[in-house]
Amino acid sequence: MSRGRGARVPARPPAPGSCGCCCGRPAAGGCLLLLLVAWGATAAVSAGALVALAALPPFDYWEATGDGDGPAERSEWSVGPCTFQFWEPCNNSKLLFYHFSSDDPYNPDILDIMNPEPQNFDTNLTTHIIVHGYVGHVNFSATANIYKAFLRRGGSNVLAVDWGRLATAPCYPAAVFNTLQAGRCTGEFLVALARRVPQLSLARVHAVGFSLGAHVAAFASNAVHEATGARLGRITGLDPALPLFATLKKTWKLDASDADFVDVLHTNVGVFGKIEAVGHADFYFNGGTVQPACSDHQNVPLCSHLLANIYFAESIESDIGFWGTHCPSYYQYVVGWCSVLDSGSERVIVGEHCNSSTRGVYFVETGSTPPYALG
Ligand SMILES: *[C@@H]1O[C@H](CO)[C@@H](O)[C@H](O)[C@H]1NC(C)=O
Ligand SMILES: *[C@@H]1O[C@H](CO)[C@@H](O)[C@H](O)[C@H]1NC(C)=O
Ligand SMILES: *[C@@H]1O[C@H](CO)[C@@H](O)[C@H](O)[C@H]1NC(C)=O
Ligand SMILES: *[C@@H]1O[C@H](CO)[C@@H](O)[C@H](O)[C@H]1NC(C)=O
Secondary structure, eight states: OOTTOOOOOOOOOTTTTTSHHHHHHHHSHHHHHHHHHHHHHHHHHHHHHHHHHHOOOHHHHHHHHHHHSSSSSEEEEEEETEESSOOOOOTTTTTTEEOTTTOOSSSSSEOSSSSSSOOOOTSSSSEEEEEETTTTTTTTTHHHHHHHHHHHOOOOHHHEEEOOOOOTTTHHHHHHHHHHHHHHHHHHHHHHHHHSSSOOOOOGGEEEEEEHHHHHHHHHHHHHHHHOOOOEEEEEEOOOTTTTTTOOGGGGOOOOEEEEEEEEESBBBBBTTTOSOOSSEEEEEEESOGGGTTTTTHHHHHHHHHHHHHHHHHHHHHHSSSEEESSSSSSHHHHSSSSSTTTSOEEEEEEETTTTOOEEEEEEESSSSOOOOOO
């Protein structure tokens, strides 16, 4: 999620300066307590919507009946101001796909979902597709920071998904629900693009999804897999959303089977972001929950959640880079068993330039003002 009334802030973060836990080197007790309180509140927020989800047929049913036309039952309905879509035909009324060019970054082309005709598309390059979260849109700062960094660096095709009409406030449960529709349509778009530009290799498509967008990217890759037998080459999850996804089945959330390489940046663990390691490589920043740059911010969890985008955008162009130190698990890190200064541990580059053979859990230290990378 990105912002808005639906964004609950369950736990009071440590006051600026007190930083007893989760900033810098984490300490055991306080941090675990914060996580537990946050979990409790998030679970309460989620419970109602989970009841609604549980009333639906299981995901497998929809998969089994989804032969292109989908089930005969209605697949769009409204509850108050919130629209739920499920197996609706994909068209440009709810989803927009943008293609950016360095020549004119503020004037991207909008590509038709079913018949994309991109100009200046170089199939020899990696294609990045950026997916926002709750209440996001194409101009949302998190999306914009990332596409601008890719365009400045050059050497790739840059696309963005705008599924904002399915992710409006205060409809967080609807947005969660609509990740499937948004993901499936993103997959159909990529398949149509590969048909239109036959040299495009889906294995060279890299989806970058923030918060709920990380789950959209996973659904997109699964839809591509169903249509072509291939998955996307890479998914980068930027603090994948926790609320509602905490308990759902594996098919309903980002995991390591969703792309050839799945790397995940965690910046607000247990509040807006997921706790557990879900990718091939998982990177926990500054204790994972409270980012140092956010300690004076009026909404510390949200600020920390959003920093996943800022760190990733910076990693695209940074000369020194973010580096992660290996740790057996996040829980060992939280209780202080992994020393931040353990120079014997393996260090790897984090973010855009992460090596796709990286595996495991890493923790990452950053500065508290931009540029955040410490080298
Ligand atoms: C897009 O699909 C919706 C149904 O989801 C339909 O009502 C609308 O007319 C379609 N729009 C276009 C431009 O095809
Ligand atoms: C892509 O690479 C191939 C082989 O290296 C080359 O022949 C082709 O011209 C390149 N295409 C573009 C658009 O640069
Ligand atoms: C994004 O910003 C551009 C340029 O400021 C504007 O033309 C466009 O309408 C905006 N799009 C959305 C979806 O807000
Ligand atoms: C990634 O890591 C592997 C194994 O450590 C190494 O062989 C390879 O050269 C690395 N790739 C890059 C691009 O650094």
